[in-house]
Amino acid sequence: MTALTPAQGLLVPPGHGRTVQTPAQQVTFKVTGDHSRSASSFEVVVPPGFDVGAHVHTRSEELFYVLEGELDVLAFEPRVRTPDNWKRWQSPSGDKVVRATPGTVIVVPPGCPHAFANPTDTPAKMFFQASPPPDHERYFEELLEILSAGGPPDHAAIADLRSRYDIEQLTPLRHGGHLDDGSTRRS
Numbered sequence: 001m002t003a004l005t006p007a008q009g010l011l012v013p014p015g016h017g018r019t020v021q022t023p024a025q026q027v028t029f030k031v032t033g034d035h036s037r038s039a040s041s042f043e044v045v046v047p048p049g050f051d052v053g054a055h056v057h058t059r060s061e062e063l064f065y066v067l068e069g070e071l072d073v074l075a076f077e078p079r080v081r082t083p084d085n086w087k088r089w090q091s092p093s094g095d096k097v098v099r100a101t102p103g104t105v106i107v108v109p110p111g112c113p114h115a116f117a118n119p120t121d122t123p124a125k126m127f128f129q130a131s132p133p134p135d136h137e138r139y140f141e142e143l144l145e146i147l148s149a150g151g152p153p154d155h156a157a158i159a160d161l162r163s164r165y166d167i168e169q170l171t172p173l174r175h176g177g178h179l180d181d182g183s184t185r186r187s
Contacts, residue, residue, distance in 0.1 A: 010035050017043065020140050022147050024050055024175035033134030039063075040133040042140075046071060046124045051117035051174040054086035057110055057166045061131045064106040064116065069124025073100045074115040075108050086115045086171045113170055139165040 010031065017028040024047070031041035046069070054074060064073070074097045078089035087097050100106065100116075108114045118124045130136035139161065146157050162169055 020144050022144055024173070027140050029137055029140075031133075032137050036133055038133070039129045039131040040135075040137045042128045042130075042136070043067075044126050044128050046116065046118045046126065047175070048118055048121050048123065049175060051172075052115055053173040054081075054089070054113050054115040054170040055162075056113045056168045056170060057108075058168075059110055059132070059166050060135060061110055062108040062114070063129040064100075064108075065127040066100045066102050066104045067125040067127055068102060069118065069122055070120050071100045071116045071124050071126065072097050072119055073104075073106050075106050075112055077113055081113065081170055084171060086113075087117070089113075115171070117174075135165050139167070 012030050017030045019026060019028045021027075026045040026047075028043040029040070030043055031039070033040060072087060074086050074089060076089075076091040076095050078086075079092055080089075082089070090096050106114070106116075116126075128136075142161050142165075143158070146154055146161065159169075
């Protein structure tokens, strides 16, 4: 794909885009900072058991649209930020985590804690948009480099990566029943 000009738009057919795959998820870049000044867009396959963990961005705004499957989602500041399980969080107004099904849209402004997890036994798919570009696309690329190094994940490198890309992790990321430190945990 090439940079856009005022006279040329971008068309990305189904099944196209650059795909980055980690043990935890598959991300296909649909629109990058080369193509848009306002947002990067991705198609994300969320495998069974994946939990991104509650996190917050100080400058990024995100939009999620569930295309297939079901995801548990959170998009509010809780009464108390407990460090382990965001699925029990509740907002001061009584909002709780919801089960998002196809057609559900979640908008997350800067400063709003948010999370998603696939509690089912089938993959879920969502459209994901992050603004401003290209922070999230660079984050996914660099995370893949860290995870492709072989052996256990370099947790210091992942923490540094999150810090550089405006991600404050509030609860652990989990995939396949494992925490991002490699240990096993029940949700």
